[in-house]
Amino acid sequence: MSVAIDITGLPAERVVFAPSPLSELGAALHVLSEPGHHPGLHAWATTTTAQLKPDLAGRLAEADFLWRSTRADIMLPTGARPGATLTEELDTLDTMDDERFVQAALEINCSADYYGKGRSPLADPAARERALDRAAARGPRQLDFARHLLTDPPTVRSWIRRLFEDCDQAFFADTWQRVQPQLAADARRKTELLQRHGLADALAAVSPAVTVDHTGPGTRILVDKLSDGRTDANAGSEQGVTLVPTTFGWPHLLVLHAPGWRPVIEYPLTAPEMRPGPHSVQLMERRLEALAHPLRMRLCRHLARAPYTTGELAAALAVSAPEVSRHLKVLRQAGLLRTRRQGRYVQHQMDVPVVARLGSDLLEAILR
Structure with a gap:
């Protein structure tokens, strides 16, 4: 599963790396709402x-x-390049028409409407009911907010802007002053990689979950996620792709791919030190399937403690050596085992750090 961004024929200069204060504010607000998603930021959130x-x-x-369960697209940059300040980005947001703003703001969960050309809840009664149903599932205060937005968009839009400005005054201005140099430096490094070595290398530096695909009739950026989606970076008035670094992002890898919008990828700048890098969803599936079998779990009990040969494991578990070999192959293909030769013996041992990371890797795969 992946989100695909068609970039066929897109000039390299239309791929932009830049920090976004509005995007960083959205990421920070998500951390405050869901601190459990971000174990490394508990102290800041508290x-x-x-x-x-x-x-x-x-x-x-x-x-x-x-910003809690699904980050509204209004909280990501909408132009070719993010603004230098939060005020500048909010000014750009103010130029968006009401229908587009409200439709994006009320994308409260990962509904099917996002992937098609759904009608605005301001214009379509069925879309309005769906938006209100999704808001009601979040609670009565959220339902009231959605009703007010649908009834009087200009007033609520002004309320939202004041809310963001008050967040800036209360905590975000200091946060942005602290993280902006790091974000800007990362964007410069990625831009240099793009110019000197090409898009594939620049995206590899963003995340192993973001790749360039040439297998089809055109060229696509693929973002490995537990969802499917597609968009065209050549469509719309703002052609291109914007990649935005964030210090608040991990484990999320956010993609704006709504029809008619310039695609945006918000990628985490840092990750827990125990992790070498994000793994594919398919690898997570293989590892979970490998560990789900009862006999392989019993094998792991031994292999986590010391290296064993196939014969030793067969004797310990009272099963045949060929059966042990089959299960060891599954564990090895999932990247959970290390194998070494000691003279004429081949010993197998669990890669304990890999298994220890599985919880963190799984968290990233399902929240990416």
Whole structure:
């Protein structure tokens, strides 16, 4: 499964790496709403939440479906290049028409409407009911917010802007001042990679989950995720792809791929040190399937403690050597075993650090 961005014939200069204060604010607000997704940011989330004034905390709770389960596309850059300041990006957001703004803001969950050319809930009664149903599932305050947005978009849009400006004053301005140099430096490094070595190398530096695919009739950027989607970077008035680094992102790898929008990939700048890099969803599936078999679990009990030969494992578990070999092959293909030769013996041992990372890797695969 993946999100595909068609870039056939797209000039290299239309692939832009740049930090976005609006995108970083959205990522930070998501961390405050879902700190469990971001174990490395617990201290920041706890400290920031404790310092929020009750009025601001209440308003954030009222509108949190804009960033909690699905980040609304209005919280990502919409032009060819993100603004240098939050005010500049909010000014650009103000130029968006009401129908587009409301449709994007009320994309509360990963619904099928996102992938098609769904009608605006301002214009279509069925789309309006679907938007209200999704808001109702988040709670009465969120339902009231959605109703107000559908009834009076200009007033609620102004309310949202004031909310973001108050967040900037309360905590984000200091946060942005701290992280912006790091984000800008990363964007410069990726741009240099793109110019000197090409798109494939630049995307490989973004994440192993982002690749260039030439197997079809054209060229695509593929983002490995537990979802399918596609868009065309050559369509619309803002042709190209924008890649935005974030310090708040891991384990998420966010892709804006709504029809008619310039595609945006928000990628995490850092990840836990115990991880060498994100793995594909298919590898996670193979590892979970490998560990799910009862006999392989019994094998793992031995292999996690010491290296064993196939014959030793067969004797310990009272099964045939060929059967042990078949199960060892499954574990090895899933990348869970190390094998070494000791004289005429071949010993197998579990790669304990890989298994220890499985929880972290699985978290990234399902939240990516």
